[in-house]
Amino acid sequence: MDVVTAQKPQDRLAALLAEDMNAVNTLIRERMASKHAPRIPEVTAHLVEAGGKRLRPMLTLAAARLCGYQGSDHVKLAATVEFIHTATLLHDDVVDESKQRRGRPTANLLWDNQSSVLVGDYLFARSFQLMVETGSLRVLDILANASATIAEGEVLQLTAARDLATTEATYIQIVRGKTAALFSAATEAGAVIASASDEQERALFAYGDALGIAFQIADDLLDYQGESGTIGKNVGDDFREGKLTLPVIKAIAAADAEERAFWQRTIGAGKQEPGDLETALGLLQRHGALEATRRDAVVWAGKARSALEALPDLPVRDMLADLATYVVDRLN
Amino acid sequence: MDVVTAQKPQDRLAALLAEDMNAVNTLIRERMASKHAPRIPEVTAHLVEAGGKRLRPMLTLAAARLCGYQGSDHVKLAATVEFIHTATLLHDDVVDESKQRRGRPTANLLWDNQSSVLVGDYLFARSFQLMVETGSLRVLDILANASATIAEGEVLQLTAARDLATTEATYIQIVRGKTAALFSAATEAGAVIASASDEQERALFAYGDALGIAFQIADDLLDYQGESGTIGKNVGDDFREGKLTLPVIKAIAAADAEERAFWQRTIGAGKQEPGDLETALGLLQRHGALEATRRDAVVWAGKARSALEALPDLPVRDMLADLATYVVDRLN
Known part of the structure; x- marks a missing residue:
């Protein structure tokens, strides 16, 4: 394995798309400013500069590139996606009343909940302005629908919390909303934005959907088997918050009466004692x-790779395929 | 004064626009639903059905009517505005950690802050979907900009709270953002949406801007001189929350040393005792x-009326003018 293939696929994507990603980062910094309310760039800088992977904007750039796009509106779209x-x-x-994000204190802890709510609203409005600049009603439609689906998924997660009757189907629906959308x-x-064919459009939707689901399932698994240093949050956070994620749903489905009582007490009623984790x-x-x-x-990652078959055989396609593999490989 | 002119101007507007307002209300009920997350319509119904005045959607319908609009997209726009x-x-x-809104317990009190944050996000996304359906990029641009200005105004209000150095200019900027935008x-x-001339468009913008500022100044005044039963909140709420509204800014500008110390303690430091209000x-x-x-x-209401002079002399124009008068007349 040579040096290039030894890199993580998102690093290879970042290298391939470096010029566009620089333009995205410049645009993000420009647009997260606010002439009148200095609190806004303080809060956004804390989060935006925290070294997130910029995975989502990279997906937009990669999809546009894969479909042969030559213009520059994909940069606006990528920044839009990162703002959302x-x-x-x-x-x-x-x-979630979180205290840590990407290994740093959260904005709600450093400032207050008020700032987090309002600055979030500001970024959402800014993302919307950026989209309007592309002049594409189809793109606006897609991202408006995604925004509604995200909020719906989050509300569903909120009401499903601590509910031991949550099924795998409901879990996938939550994940489709809060992450894959x-x-x-x-x-x-x-x-x-690249005026791709309907078939390519559907294929790239299917890829993003399956990749997002694989990504979130992996994340939920790492919450039980990761190491705090590497996942940027603490092992067992979901357990402590009473979230019905896939591992727990599967364990509850196989539980005997005594185990069920344990899950009912710890997750259902939220009464946890030392040693419960x-x-x-x-x-x-x-x-x-x-x-x-x-x-x-692994199955969802496979679906993501299969979806790519309808797209041109370019290096960027291989990187997207490798990204799907990587998302689950980090579980080994 | 006959029965018709004795009515409040917003009631006359509501009567004139009754058919359109019914369509708006039907659309709002349809679109606030969620197939997957029943918590969403519970929360929105609590607020949407609470008997708000629907002032903002009525303004959109009235403006479209005044400019001779014959289509039906103004209904979508009006619902958009109410969702935002x-x-x-x-x-x-x-x-604000409010406990009462329109004389009823707030959603954050009845459910939780989480539901209020996420359902707000959902409604914002839904408003965005509705706008996209009108197919008008100009309208999308206007409402995206307004959304950013609203959030900016709210953040500015948050950071200006308890700051005795807040000027009347900053106050107007906050009000322009949080209300007039x-x-x-x-x-x-x-x-x-009615394809009005640039002059009419500018005139209707100016009317809405001045009306919104007059409305908010009146609201802030009523917070000190209203009766709790009639304003749907308690007299002195702004004082207790340390908000620098126009009456207090004016009193601080005229304060002697002892009075300044009083404002510094009660608003600046937020240390309030019985009798302070x-x-x-x-x-x-x-x-x-x-x-x-x-x-x-009164001056801002006058500006609102003057702006209307560029528009056709129709009954709906007189009602909009009377509305500006009414907004400040309720102060007497």
């Missing part, structure tokens, strides 16, 4: 729930 | 701050 993502992070951290909108919008991890292992979750993530 | 307004109310109540966008968008009211009276504030509101 950043706005949802700010609001999520208020909703922006991935699929990012790739579909890249295709649309360890017991939970033991139950997840005993029923093979972690391994089954990993297999599901 | 409702979304900002949900987020405002989280930011949606009024002026509502009227301007009505003109744009009465003392504050006494200072506002002594310096004529309430009367000066009322005069400012």
Whole structure:
């Protein structure tokens, strides 16, 4: 394996799209400013400069490139997607009462919930202005729909929290909303701005959708088996917050009466004692729930790769395929 | 005065625009639903059905009518404007930690802050979808800009809270953002959808801007001299929250050293004792701050009426003019 292929696929994508990504970063810095309210760039800089992977804007750039786009509106779209993502992070951290994000204190902790809510609203409005500048009603439609689906997924997650009756189907629906909707909108919008064929557009939507689901399943699995240093949050956060993620849903489906009582107390009623996380991890292992979750993530990554077959055989396509593989490979 | 002219101008507008307003209300009910997350219509119904005045959507309908519009997209725009307004109310109540809105408990109190944040996001996304359906990029541009200005105004208000150095100019800027931006966008968008002339468009923007400022100044004045039963919130709320509204800014500008110390303690440091509100009211009276504030509101209402002169002399124009008068007449 030579040096280039040894790199992570997102690093190879970043290298290939470096010029466009620089333009995206410049645009983000320009547009997150506010003449009148200096609190706004303070909060956004904290989050935007925190070294996020910029995965979503990269997907838009890659999709546009893959469809042969020659213009410059994909840069605006990519910044739009990152703004929507950043706005949802700010609001999520208020909703989850999070204290850490990407290994740093959250904005709601450094400033206050008020700033996080309002600056999130500001970024959402800014993203909307950027989209309007592209002049593409189709793109506006896609991203407006994605925004509604994201909020709907978040509300569904909120009402499903602590509900032991949550099914795998509901879980996938939540994940499609809160995570995959922006991935699929990012790739579909890249295709649309490039005036790609309907088939290519559908293929890039399907890729983003499956990649987003694989990504979130992997994230939820890492919450139980990652190391705090590498995942930027603490192992067991979802358990403590009573979130019904895929590993727990699978373990509950296989639980005997005594185990069910354990899940009912710890997740359903939220009454946790020292040692409960360890017991939970033991139950997840005993029923093979972690391994089954990993297999599901692998299946979704496979769907993402298959979707790409309808697209031109270019280096950027291989990188997108490798990205799907990587998302689940980090679980090993 | 006959029965018709004795009615409030907003009631006459509502009667004139009844058919369109029914269509707006039907559309709002349709679009605030969510197939997957029943919490969403619960929260929105609580707020949307709470008997708000629907002032902003009425402004859009009236502006479109005044410019001779014959189509039906103004209904979508009016619903858009009400969704944006409702979304900002949900987020405002989280930011202000409000317990009452329109005389009823707030959503953040009945459910939780999380639901208010996420359902607000959902409504904002839904408003965006509705706008896209009109197919007018100019309208999208106007409402995207208004959304950014609203959030900016709210952040500015947040950072100016408890700051005794806040000037009347900063106050007007905050008010332009948090209130007038949606009024002026509502009227301007009505003109744009009707393909009105540039002059009429500018006139309707100016009307909405001045009306919104008059409306907010009156609201801030009523916070000190209204009766709790009639204003749907409690007298002195702004004082308790340390908001630098126009009456207080004027009283501080005229304060002697002892009075300044009072404002510094109660508003600047937020240390309030029983009897402080009465003392504050006494200072506002002594310096004529309430009367000066009322005069400012009257001036802005006059600007709103003047702006209408560029528009056709139709009954709906007179009602809009009367509305500007009414907004400040309720102060007597």
